Amino acid sequence: MAVKFVIIGGGPAGNTAATYAARLGAEVTLVERDVVGGAAHLWDCIPSKTMIATGGAMSFSRRIEGMGLSHQDARLDLEVQRARIAEIEHHLQSQVTQLLSSQGVRMISGSGRLAGPHQVLADTATESIELDADAILIATGSRPRIPDWAQPDGKRVLTTRQAYPPPEMPEHLVVIGSGVTGVEFVHMFTSFGAKVTLIVSRQQVLPAKDPEVAAALEDELLRRGVRLFKGARAEKLDITGDKVEVHCDDGRIAKGSHALLAIGSIPNSDGLGLESAGIVTDGGYVPINHHCQSNLAHVYAAGDVSGKLPLSSVASMQGRKIAEHVMGIHSREHRHIDYEKAASAIFTEPEIADVGLAEADAFASGRKIRVTKVPYAAAAKAMINDDTGGFVKIISDPATGVVLGGSIVGRHAAELISVLALAVTANLKVTDIVESCLAHPTLSEALAEAAE
Ligand SMILES: Cc1cc2nc3c(=O)[nH]c(=O)nc-3n(C[C@H](O)[C@H](O)[C@H](O)COP(=O)(O)OP(=O)(O)OC[C@H]3O[C@@H](n4cnc5c(N)ncnc54)[C@H](O)[C@@H]3O)c2cc1C
Numbered sequence: 001m002a003v004k005f006v007i008i009g010g011g012p013a014g015n016t017a018a019t020y021a022a023r024l025g026a027e028v029t030l031v032e033r034d035v036v037g038g039a040a041h042l043w044d045c046i047p048s049k050t051m052i053a054t055g056g057a058m059s060f061s062r063r064i065e066g067m068g069l070s071h072q073d074a075r076l077d078l079e080v081q082r083a084r085i086a087e088i089e090h091h092l093q094s095q096v097t098q099l100l101s102s103q104g105v106r107m108i109s110g111s112g113r114l115a116g117p118h119q120v121l122a123d124t125a126t127e128s129i130e131l132d133a134d135a136i137l138i139a140t141g142s143r144p145r146i147p148d149w150a151q152p153d154g155k156r157v158l159t160t161r162q163a164y165p166p167p168e169m170p171e172h173l174v175v176i177g178s179g180v181t182g183v184e185f186v187h188m189f190t191s192f193g194a195k196v197t198l199i200v201s202r203q204q205v206l207p208a209k210d211p212e213v214a215a216a217l218e219d220e221l222l223r224r225g226v227r228l229f230k231g232a233r234a235e236k237l238d239i240t241g242d243k244v245e246v247h248c249d250d251g252r253i254a255k256g257s258h259a260l261l262a263i264g265s266i267p268n269s270d271g272l273g274l275e276s277a278g279i280v281t282d283g284g285y286v287p288i289n290h291h292c293q294s295n296l297a298h299v300y301a302a303g304d305v306s307g308k309l310p311l312s313s314v315a316s317m318q319g320r321k322i323a324e325h326v327m328g329i330h331s332r333e334h335r336h337i338d339y340e341k342a343a344s345a346i347f348t349e350p351e352i353a354d355v356g357l358a359e360a361d362a363f364a365s366g367r368k369i370r371v372t373k374v375p376y377a378a379a380a381k382a383m384i385n386d387d388t389g390g391f392v393k394i395i396s397d398p399a400t401g402v403v404l405g406g407s408i409v410g411r412h413a414a415e416l417i418s419v420l421a422l423a424v425t426a427n428l429k430v431t432d433i434v435e436s437c438l439a440h441p442t443l444s445e446a447l448a449e450a451a452e
Pocket of ligand 1: 008009010011012013014031032033034035036037038039040041043044045046048049110111112113139140141142160181268272302303304305309310311312313314315
C-alpha cells in the first residue's frame with residue numbers, strides 16, 4: 001500500500017515535498033488555503049525581485065553615460081509594473097500546479113488542521129474533508145510581524161505584503177527595520193527616486209552580517225541620500241493627514257509620507273490543532289530534528305514555520321529531504337541539511353551574497369582561518385561593465401586549503417556565490433577553484449584570484 005502523505009501549505013516547502021514524494025510513489029494530498037507557490041510567489045521572493053530588477057534597470061540607466069550612451073530619463077509606470085508582477089506570479093503558479101498534477105498530487109483548496117496525530121481536516125468552501133495520513137507535513141509559512149504600536153492601513157503604513165508593489169510611490173518612506181527585507185526595500189524605493197529614512201536598531205545595517213559587507217552597503221545607502229537613524233527603536237507611529245511620524249525610543253522622530261514595517265515575521269501555526277494532536281511548539285514554531293521531524297516521528301515541519309533559516313531555498317531543500325525520509329530513502333550523500341552551508345543573497349546595490357563560515361564568527365570562536373580578499377576591479381569584466389565596486393572574500397582552512405565560506409559584494413554576487421556554495425558543500429579546496437580554467441572576461445575571475 002502506498003504511503004499516505006498529507007501536506008498542509010503549498011509554498012516552497014510544501015509543494016517541493018509533494019512533488020518529490022509523489023515521484024517516489026507516495027499518495028500525496030496537498031491542502032492549500034490560498035495559492036500553491038505560497039507567500040514566496042504571492043508577496044515575497046517573486047514580487048520583490050521583480051521590482052528590484054526594474055529598480056536596478058532604472059538606477060543603471062542613470063549611470064550609462066560612463067559606457068558612452070546618452071542619458072535616458074527612465075520613469076516608472078506603476079500600473080505596468082503591477083501587471084508585470086501579476087503575470088510572473090500567474091505563470092509560476094500555473095507551472096507549480098501543472099507539475100503537481102502531472103505527478104498525481106491531489107490538491108485541495110481549503111484550510112488544513114490536525115484532528116488527531118494521524119488525521120487532517122481540510123475545510124473547503126463547501127465541506128470538511130477528513131484525511132488519514134501515515135505522514136504529515138506542516139508547511140504553513142509565516143506572516144509579517146506587526147507591533148502593537150502600529151496599525152498598517154495598506155495606504156500610508158505598509159507591511160512587506162503591501163509594498164511590492166506599493167499602492168502609490170512614496171515621496172518619503174520611513175522603513176522600520178534594517179535586516180535583509182528592510183534594506184532591499186530601501187534599495188528598491190531609492191532606485192525609483194523616493195527619499196528614505198531607515199530606522200536601524202543597532203549600530204550597523206544588516207546586524208547579522210560581516211561588518212565589512214554591511215559597511216559597503218551603508219556607504220551606498222548614504223551616497224543615495226538615505227537618512228540612517230542608528231541605535232534607535234521605533235515605538236510609536238502617528239498618521240496625520242498625508243504624513244507619518246515614527247517616534248523612536250531615543251526621542252528622535254522620523255517624518256515621511258509613508259512608513260513600512262520590516263521587523264520580521266511570525267509563524268502560521270495558530271488554529272492548526274498542533275498541541276491537541278500532541279505536537280510540541282515553541283513560540284509558535286515547530287521545533288524539528290535533522291530529518292525535519294517534530295516530536296512525533298511521522299509529523300514533519302518545514303519552511304518558515306520550522307524556525308530554521310527563513311529562506312525559500314532552504315524551505316524547498318527541506319521539502320525534498322522530507323519526501324526522501326518519508327519514503328525511506330536514506331542512502332544518499334548529503335542526507336541532512338547543513339543550515340550553516342546555505343547560501344543567501346541580498347538583492348541591493350551593491351548585491352551581497354555569502355555562504356558558510358563568516359570571518360567574524362571564526363574570530364569569535366578562535367578558529368584559525370585564512371582570509372583572502374580581492375576587489376572586483378581585479379577582473380577586466382568589472383571594468384568592461386563600468387561597475388568596479390565590490391569584492392570577493394574567501395575563508396579557508398590554513399592547514400588543508402578547504403573552502404569554509406565566503407562573501408561577495410558587487411554585481412551578480414547572488415549568481416557568483418554558487419561557486420563558493422558548491423566548494424563549501426563538497427569540501428573543495430581553494431586550489432580546486434584556482435585550477436578551474438574559467439571563461440574570460442568574467443567576474444568569476446575575481447573569485448579565482450581571491451582563491452590564489
Ligand atoms: C519581502 C520578502 C522577500 C523575500 N525574498 C526572498 C528571496 O529573495 N529568497 C529567498 O530564498 N527567500 C526570500 N524570502 C523568504 C521566503 O519568502 C520564505 O522563507 C518562504 O516563503 C518560506 O516558504 P514556506 O513554504 O515555509 O512558506 P510560504 O511561502 O509562506 O507558504 C506557506 C503556505 O501555507 C499556506 N497555509 C498557511 N496555513 C494554512 C492552512 N492552515 N491550511 C492550508 N494552507 C495554509 C499559505 O497560504 C501559504 O501558501 C522573502 C521574504 C520576504 C518577507
